[in-house]
Amino acid sequence: MSAPLTAGVVGLGMIGGGVAVSLARSGRTPVVHDIRSDAAETLDGVPNPLGSPADVARDSDVIMVAVVDADQARAVVTGPEGLLSTARPGATVVLLSTVALPVVHELAAACRDADVRFLDCGVTPGDKAADHGMVAIVGGAADDVEHVRPVLADWAKQVVHCGPVGAGMATKIARNVITYGSWRTAAEAAALCSAAGVDPTTLTTVIDAADPEGSTLLQLLRMRAEGSLTPELHRQIATLMVKDLDAALSLAGELEVGLPATGVARNHVADTLGPGGEERTGDDALTETPADTPSGRRERGLAVMEEVYGPAVRESAGALDTPFTEQTVDYLFGEVWDRPGLSVRDRRLLTLGVAAATGRSDLIRIQAAGALNSADFTPGQLDEAVLHLALYVGWCNATAVHQGVAEALDDHARTSSPKEK
Template sequence: MADLRAGVIGLGMIGGGVAVSLARSGHPAAAVFDVRPEAADGLEGVPACVASPAEVAQACDVVLVAVVDADQARAVLTGDDGVLAGSRPGLTVVLLSTVGLAAVRELADLCAGSGVTLLDAGVTNGPEAARNGLVTMVGGPDDEVAAAVPVLEAFSRSVVHCGPLGAGMTTKLARNAITYATWAAVREATSLAAAGGVGPATLLRVLEQAEDTVAPLLHLQLKAVDYTIGEEQQAWASGLADKDLAAAQELAAELGLSLPIVDQVRPRMPDVYAGRLDGLD
């Protein structure tokens, strides 16, 4: 890591957390960028934003891209002042954004045309991003992943090399399918219990007494079932769920698989985040 200069593009919850975690590990980002020039303000150990993604590429060996979706990632990479405009052969781009596999392959091809390697790296445990708590699922060639691992380990709790290009994102989409389906199941279960006069705290108490039968993810989500968020946050969260589940459906169609649970869960996510199912609040 001492010889690698890392940069971060996108300083939201994930990217900002990654930048803070790099600093906490003693390897602060050499350059960061966000469309909000003030985004780095208040992020401990994180330098002020530079003027463009190209400047991040010029200053760094590994560029971590943590934007919202494929369109933003494409713009960050290929814009007039994008990463590829400032790149040099040998640069590595690590895509932390959750996108579909077609987008991963497209962006990797665009990077390869400039002698740049793209690795796909889905991340999870977002609320812990600023405390070196991310689990990073990376896809790409063995040697390229090995070269980037020191940077990944500097901000992650765990790094898992899942396989070739696309394997990291595939793992993230599969993990997300479990997460969203579990959220929907928790909401349905608590709605059923509430309709019968049993509150979430009672249901949780029963599950805690039989904890060996409860998956940790289900347990965590049931603990959070009373947590309410505002309408703006609901729209944001359900939008992310829709994007991620759509990507899972797209991959399944490409592979000739059916995902009947995902098909049912995807249109339900706005109600899941609003805390209502089947007319029950």
Template sequence: MSQHLRAGVVGLGMIGGGVAVSLTRRGRVPVVYDIRADTAAAFPGAVASPAEVAAAADVVLDAVVDADQARDVLTGLLTAARPGLIVVLLSTVAVPVVHELAALCAAAGASLLDCGVTPGDKAAENGMVAILGGDADVVARARPVLDDVAKRVVHCGPLGAGMATKIARNVITYGSWTVVHEAVTLARAAGVDPATLVEVIETADPGGATLLSWLRDQLAEHPANREVVPQVVKLLDKDLAAAQELAGTFGVDVPLVSLARAAGPRTLAYPDQEVS
């Protein structure tokens, strides 16, 4: 039965278009719709409306940009939804919007899965991670289609959990970009070529493992790791104090350095541990 699941895609931008390409490569040619008729015409399964996608598909991947577009698409899909239709929301939206859209689906006899995806530029290469939230039985039913799209499918929990995970992941991404910007500004002010900083970081930590190293230690719950927390807090405070002093020398504003120093004990402590 999994081979006969019919797939649909609404929204044929970088992610949606890539998803359609991946599905086609796997032999599951999707029925597709995009508000730009010329874009949709490049795909063999193009139809004229979201309703036609819902009428022809068992699993529809909704790859529009924002919550308003997702609502509009869902309205069209549900006008032709058959019982058992699964809508997979690929758009990153607020978690309450996920529950709102799920309620609309349920009223029409359909099911919703929230599915953050990353990295979007790998969509056409079956190279994304699908970050899912929703009922396990619905995930299982949609899984053959998702496996044709993603290199890995991660079921994070109930409805909304996939979106919450994607949002948290984005916090790390955008937050780290901001931290890097602040660090580069500081290095440049001290006369260091930013390319040199990149070389040092990539040589010392080529896999980027440092970013999640402390979280991994906390999750591992090794007693020895707990014991070093006060020592690491002292090192953090010393090193970030030096960063603040350097910033002061060159008149550079480093609010994230100050925040990281102040939050150091809370950041490094295990969930049930207090560090002064």
């Protein structure tokens, strides 16, 4: 029977320190290193730090690296006194730090060259590290994961093998998108409540009472995985999303609250839900429209125009029967406005600047109206933009800017006001 694997931890912050405590509690007391000599003083059962990562690797079969960023990870793994300077052949480096995938592959290659195994391992939630409460989100060869699973199990409540090297980090990064994206929308919701005179803590109370386990957050992903998002349910949810998000954006416009994430959600309802809105069976089956076909580019261009200017633009576009109008939709909006390098809001700002410099109040009015419709800008922000642009484009051109914005604000106020009964 082989001897139990020995463990080491480099970095004794909240996560690394918690991992070290959980390992010690399990009976697999690790050797540790931290740039702070007193880092282990408050960590139950954890010995004093050794002098360098190299010292940790010299006495460890499995080394967890929990440092702040990519530069620290590189220094710990490949630096002059790094792990690879003393690691035994067959040892395993487990990177717990969240870093970009190119860094993961860079460190994996360095370990491979040194005959050392490498696993990328996102962890969550970090504040449960000392209580054996984290999930280990692992990427790497299956044999390598199984080799160190006993060590991971000593500090993780669950070990999830996501795939080859990089898969663990990609999964952790994707999880962070859900976390921080939900924080952004929660911040917008709180701002909307405050502007409407409602204490945001009331919203928290409602959410806690309605969904104490937070299952709504992952409801869409679960429906997709289960195949329960039927065409009929897809259409029902899409209708509700449009109605509810339009109501939120309307209220935000009245209260002059910016809701950019909400605007994005409204403009990407179909993308969010994914395919499934129509049945595709028998003679009534719909034909897919690939994006790289002429009809696909046309549809994408019209969709982006809707995102930029609002739902009514498709009707107002009229017949696309000249080369200019065709290229406006297919190329300008279908390709340029849709490129990932800049957001729609960024491109709108640039376009507003150009229109201001040329004194085109008509173009300003169109862009300002689109900005209000999509909640890219509040009325107050547009008024501030007029003043800012005036100092760069000159007062004469600024008069045209002011006129265009004022007309857009008047239009928006009329269409947003409740209709008299």
